[in-house]
Amino acid sequence: MSGSDLGLRRRRALWRATHRGTKELDFLLGRFATQTLDGMDAAEIAVLERLIDTPDPEIEQSFFRGQSLGAPDLDELMARLRRFHGLSEAG
Template sequence: MSGTTRTSAELDVRRRQILFRAWHRGMREMDLIMGRFADAEISNLSEEDLAEFERLIEVLDRDLLGWITGEAQTPENYDTPLFHRLKAFHSHTSPIHV
């Protein structure tokens, strides 16, 4: 069960792969954080944003979760506008308390 609430039929191959990876991270909390953001934003992300999201997908769950919750300082090279969008999206839409 992926959890996604959207169809990927209209997405190009790259976006479909990103959507799948966002929902299959390993830690359920991160599946929900990254997957929900991808569901809502994947169609609107620029090529630059897609590359940045792919880079965030590669970050270890425990590190990324710490940055999103503010329990750990976000490294400067990951403190990007897209990361801020992800963090704001999570804080405004998620009933999950991680």
């Protein structure tokens, strides 16, 4: 994947992370994306894109209660998101 393609995916993921529809998740995902997207490779961006596509109630349960999203890569990204916002690993 070329650098310009990766840059486009980063910009698109950032926009989507900050425009989900609920202010709370826009804030949580948007702040994380703003700070971490530049260091993500294509595979990590793909996982973030899948998280962004996850329904709000599932993200909320995972973020606030530590519930699994059903995929190890999504759970690891959620653990990073929780740590980023100062929450412990366990719910």
